[in-house]
Amino acid sequence: MTDLGSSDRLAAALAHLGSTIDARAKEGDASKSWTAKLLAKGPESCAEKVHEEGMELAEAVRRESDANVASEAADVLYHAFVALRSRGVSLDDVAAALEKRQGISGIDEKASR
Protein backbone atom coordinates (compact mmCIF):
# COMPACT_ATOMS: atom_id res chain seq x y z
CA MET A 1 0.00 0.00 0.00
CA THR A 2 1.33 3.46 -0.91
CA ASP A 3 1.77 6.06 1.85
CA LEU A 4 -0.48 9.13 1.81
CA GLY A 5 2.62 11.29 2.01
CA SER A 6 2.64 15.04 2.49
CA SER A 7 1.76 17.07 -0.56
CA ASP A 8 2.76 20.65 -1.22
CA ARG A 9 0.82 20.26 -4.47
CA LEU A 10 -2.38 19.53 -2.56
CA ALA A 11 -1.81 22.44 -0.18
CA ALA A 12 -1.29 24.79 -3.14
CA ALA A 13 -4.29 23.39 -5.03
CA LEU A 14 -6.57 23.76 -1.98
CA ALA A 15 -5.38 27.33 -1.36
CA HIS A 16 -6.07 28.16 -5.03
CA LEU A 17 -9.49 26.50 -4.80
CA GLY A 18 -10.38 28.50 -1.68
CA SER A 19 -9.47 31.78 -3.39
CA THR A 20 -11.44 30.82 -6.52
CA ILE A 21 -14.54 30.00 -4.47
CA ASP A 22 -14.25 33.32 -2.60
CA ALA A 23 -13.98 35.16 -5.93
CA ARG A 24 -17.03 33.35 -7.33
CA ALA A 25 -18.97 34.13 -4.14
CA LYS A 26 -18.20 37.83 -4.58
CA GLU A 27 -18.70 38.29 -8.31
CA GLY A 28 -19.61 34.95 -9.85
CA ASP A 29 -22.35 34.65 -12.45
CA ALA A 30 -24.70 31.75 -11.66
CA SER A 31 -25.28 31.17 -15.38
CA LYS A 32 -21.55 30.55 -15.97
CA SER A 33 -20.20 29.34 -12.62
CA TRP A 34 -21.20 26.14 -10.84
CA THR A 35 -19.84 27.62 -7.61
CA ALA A 36 -21.92 30.78 -7.91
CA LYS A 37 -24.97 28.70 -8.83
CA LEU A 38 -24.59 26.45 -5.78
CA LEU A 39 -23.89 29.35 -3.42
CA ALA A 40 -26.98 31.18 -4.70
CA LYS A 41 -29.07 28.19 -3.61
CA GLY A 42 -27.79 28.41 -0.04
CA PRO A 43 -26.38 26.03 2.58
CA GLU A 44 -29.15 23.42 2.31
CA SER A 45 -28.33 22.72 -1.36
CA CYS A 46 -24.60 22.80 -0.62
CA ALA A 47 -25.19 20.25 2.15
CA GLU A 48 -27.08 18.00 -0.26
CA LYS A 49 -24.15 18.07 -2.68
CA VAL A 50 -21.67 17.23 0.11
CA HIS A 51 -23.85 14.26 1.02
CA GLU A 52 -24.20 13.08 -2.59
CA GLU A 53 -20.49 13.47 -3.36
CA GLY A 54 -19.58 11.72 -0.11
CA MET A 55 -21.69 8.74 -1.13
CA GLU A 56 -20.02 8.72 -4.56
CA LEU A 57 -16.57 8.74 -2.91
CA ALA A 58 -17.60 5.87 -0.63
CA GLU A 59 -18.80 3.89 -3.63
CA ALA A 60 -15.53 4.58 -5.46
CA VAL A 61 -13.50 3.43 -2.44
CA ARG A 62 -15.53 0.22 -2.34
CA ARG A 63 -15.27 -0.84 -5.93
CA GLU A 64 -13.76 1.64 -8.40
CA SER A 65 -10.31 2.44 -9.79
CA ASP A 66 -7.67 4.46 -7.94
CA ALA A 67 -8.18 7.26 -10.50
CA ASN A 68 -11.91 7.38 -9.73
CA VAL A 69 -11.21 7.40 -5.98
CA ALA A 70 -8.91 10.41 -6.45
CA SER A 71 -11.47 12.15 -8.69
CA GLU A 72 -14.35 11.58 -6.27
CA ALA A 73 -12.17 12.77 -3.37
CA ALA A 74 -11.53 15.98 -5.34
CA ASP A 75 -15.30 16.39 -5.81
CA VAL A 76 -15.84 15.98 -2.06
CA LEU A 77 -13.14 18.52 -1.20
CA TYR A 78 -14.50 21.06 -3.70
CA HIS A 79 -18.11 20.70 -2.51
CA ALA A 80 -17.02 20.77 1.15
CA PHE A 81 -15.24 24.07 0.48
CA VAL A 82 -18.33 25.51 -1.24
CA ALA A 83 -20.45 24.38 1.73
CA LEU A 84 -18.02 26.04 4.14
CA ARG A 85 -18.26 29.26 2.11
CA SER A 86 -22.06 29.05 2.15
CA ARG A 87 -21.93 28.99 5.96
CA GLY A 88 -19.17 31.60 6.28
CA VAL A 89 -16.85 29.11 7.97
CA SER A 90 -13.26 29.86 6.91
CA LEU A 91 -10.43 27.52 6.00
CA ASP A 92 -8.62 28.93 9.05
CA ASP A 93 -11.52 27.70 11.20
CA VAL A 94 -11.05 24.21 9.74
CA ALA A 95 -7.27 24.41 10.19
CA ALA A 96 -7.80 25.33 13.87
CA ALA A 97 -10.10 22.31 14.33
CA LEU A 98 -7.50 20.01 12.74
CA GLU A 99 -4.64 21.52 14.76
CA LYS A 100 -6.51 20.97 18.01
CA ARG A 101 -6.68 17.26 17.23
CA GLN A 102 -3.03 16.81 16.35
CA GLY A 103 -1.33 14.31 18.65
CA ILE A 104 -4.62 13.14 20.18
CA SER A 105 -5.60 9.60 19.31
CA GLY A 106 -9.16 9.25 18.03
CA ILE A 107 -9.56 6.27 20.36
CA ASP A 108 -8.53 8.36 23.40
CA GLU A 109 -10.74 11.27 22.32
CA LYS A 110 -13.77 9.00 22.02
CA ALA A 111 -13.07 7.40 25.41
CA SER A 112 -12.91 10.85 27.06
CA ARG A 113 -16.43 11.89 25.92
Ligand SMILES: N=c1c2ncn([C@@H]3O[C@H](COP(=O)(O)OP(=O)(O)OP(=O)(O)O)[C@@H](O)[C@H]3O)c2ncn1[C@@H]1O[C@H](COP(=O)(O)O)[C@@H](O)[C@H]1O
Ligand atom coordinates in the same frame (compact mmCIF):
# COMPACT_ATOMS: atom_id res chain seq x y z
N1 LIG B 1 -13.28 21.68 -8.45
C1 LIG B 1 -14.32 22.02 -9.01
C2 LIG B 1 -15.39 21.09 -9.24
N2 LIG B 1 -15.51 19.78 -8.94
C3 LIG B 1 -16.72 19.42 -9.40
N3 LIG B 1 -17.35 20.46 -9.96
C4 LIG B 1 -18.65 20.51 -10.64
O1 LIG B 1 -19.61 19.99 -9.77
C5 LIG B 1 -20.73 19.60 -10.58
C6 LIG B 1 -21.27 18.31 -10.01
O2 LIG B 1 -22.45 18.09 -10.67
P1 LIG B 1 -23.12 16.69 -10.75
O3 LIG B 1 -23.48 16.25 -9.39
O4 LIG B 1 -24.20 16.77 -11.77
O5 LIG B 1 -21.89 15.88 -11.34
P2 LIG B 1 -21.29 14.50 -10.99
O6 LIG B 1 -21.47 14.13 -9.55
O7 LIG B 1 -19.88 14.52 -11.52
O8 LIG B 1 -22.16 13.64 -11.96
P3 LIG B 1 -23.00 12.34 -11.72
O9 LIG B 1 -21.98 11.26 -11.56
O10 LIG B 1 -23.84 12.56 -10.50
O11 LIG B 1 -23.79 12.25 -13.00
C7 LIG B 1 -20.22 19.46 -12.00
O12 LIG B 1 -20.76 20.52 -12.77
C8 LIG B 1 -18.72 19.60 -11.85
O13 LIG B 1 -18.10 20.19 -12.96
C9 LIG B 1 -16.55 21.53 -9.87
N4 LIG B 1 -16.73 22.81 -10.26
C10 LIG B 1 -15.73 23.68 -10.05
N5 LIG B 1 -14.54 23.33 -9.44
C11 LIG B 1 -13.47 24.32 -9.23
O14 LIG B 1 -14.04 25.60 -9.11
C12 LIG B 1 -13.52 26.45 -10.12
C13 LIG B 1 -14.57 27.45 -10.52
O15 LIG B 1 -15.64 26.77 -11.16
P4 LIG B 1 -16.95 27.60 -11.60
O16 LIG B 1 -17.51 28.18 -10.38
O17 LIG B 1 -17.86 26.63 -12.26
O18 LIG B 1 -16.45 28.65 -12.54
C14 LIG B 1 -13.07 25.53 -11.23
O19 LIG B 1 -12.09 26.12 -12.04
C15 LIG B 1 -12.51 24.36 -10.43
O20 LIG B 1 -11.21 24.68 -9.94
